[in-house]
Amino acid sequence: MTDVAAPATPRTERAAARPRKRFADREGALAWVFLMPSVVYILALVAVPFVLAIGFALSDVTTGDPSFDWVGLRNFRLVFEDPVFWQSLWNTLVFTGISMVLIVVLGKVLANILVARFRGRWVVRFLVLLPWTTPVALSAVSWLWLLDSIYSPIDWVLRQLGLLGEPGAPLGAESNLYYLGQPGLAMASVIGVHVWRLTPLSAVIMMAGLVAIPRDLEEAAKVDGAGYWRRMFEVTIPMVLPVAAVAALFGAIFTFTDMAVVDVLTNGGPNNATQVLTSWAFFRGIDGGDVGQGAAIALFLFPILLAAAIAILRAVRRMEVR
């Protein structure tokens, strides 16, 4: 409390100051008044719905019959019996795991490019930011057309190069690859779009971290005669690691919880090959109207997210300590 007079101040002055200490000056009370609206809002629209979601998962609420009846773990049992749930869980983990690694590695590369000084930097930064700043659903529409089953320009290029569309061509005799129609390619496409849209975010986080790293440390190591690889492994990587962890976990969380890409690109298909937990929960809970089962599926996101959040917290702590 910087504005309160020190004990050494003469009595008269302190007495004179007292009436001026109105409500607007009382920091403790002010802090609460300032915080209360946000806290109440978050409690009402995040904490309460979260508890409600747990309640729904244990009830038989449907869109048609919103009355709340306790059914215990029935929803979970039904969800477990459905192979599509396991497929979705597996897909979610695969998408998140592979994307996370790629997002971090490419994000570091991109961050290095973005911090470099060169002419036309503004334009490059603008183009690089596009994937991240564009609403996901719209960039997914853009990809949908790029990966079209007949008119994909990628297929056209492959055909021109003789890699596709002729008997004996390395990628097959059919004239198209049907990116979103074959399970393997569809999964790769979804991962590709996630990596494409989140790499710029990861690069921005890395830039933030790189700015915070003292430059002289690496120079000191250089002066001390440490070679490139030694500097890389003993200075650069340990310094970048906490930032990279933050970028990785952000990337993971956004991939893990997103359904726009899957919804627009493949709608979970072909044959649920790209179904993820969120899209499956949406399908059961909103389209299918079984709120209880939808909530039970969505809740599976939570333990994994909690682990990720704790990991973020620890990574940030390590950044603070330094």
Add this chain to the structure above:
Amino acid sequence: MAVITPPGTTDTEIAALRRRYAARHVLGRMGVYLAAVLAAFVCAAPFLWSLITTFKQNRDLYNPENNPFLYNRPATPDHLMYLFDRTAFGTFAWNTLWVGVLVVLITLLLGLPAAYALARLDRPWAGWFGVAIFLVYLVPPSLLFLSLSRLVVSLGLQDSSWSLVVIYPTITIPVSIWLLIGFLKAVPRDIEEQAMVDGHSRLGAFWLAVVPLAFPGIVAVIVFAFTLTASEYIYALSFVAPTTEKVISTGVPTELIRGDVFFWQSLQAATVVVAVPIAIVFNLFLDRFIAGFTQGAVKG
């Protein structure tokens, strides 16, 4: 760049050394440019393809034999016109805009005082409280959309854009508080103390001295919060079904595709028309976001 030469090197050797360093420098610059162009191309490729598509005639577009990167028939603005004149795109854009503006206002109204309390009022619990609020940002819509859509129904807001105005601040407030803490901490304490010495209350000092100085940061938060609301998909999809109430992120993918009929050129026009302005504004504030994230993380 100083070249350290061992004693006894001849002039020709020095010249050769110099040339080698110059060549290495040029190669390095070329590498930087090459990497930059490659990165820009990979990131922008789908949008470039969208841009080319937008102005194509149907007979040109739907012929797999044509070179897709060239205009085999004259370019036409018809499909762009169609987007604005014949589809609900204008309605979606307007809904996105006013919902976004209201959400940003609510976010600042609630988030700015909260951030100030955590950044400056010296509460001992401010540190972990800030982190706790930040963690709320990581609670994803996918976990809450089912219960929130029940909540929206009980508020009588189903199928109305107003439901989004009520719910979106749950996404924007936590992350904005986090960013604002960083920006407010960057304002020197002396300025606010001076304002208080001049007879303003703590509240007055906050409003008259701190907010104006943190204004650039606040603008950055406005841009960030608006982008977040414009990109949101799950809530918009689960709360709002009527065409006239939809926002861009759900309207474009669901309404511009009718059954199996895709209005490809108009769809692609929509993505470019939305993507470019947002990215331009965002780029203007990029350095500030980076500063905000770092302050929040490092000095938090």
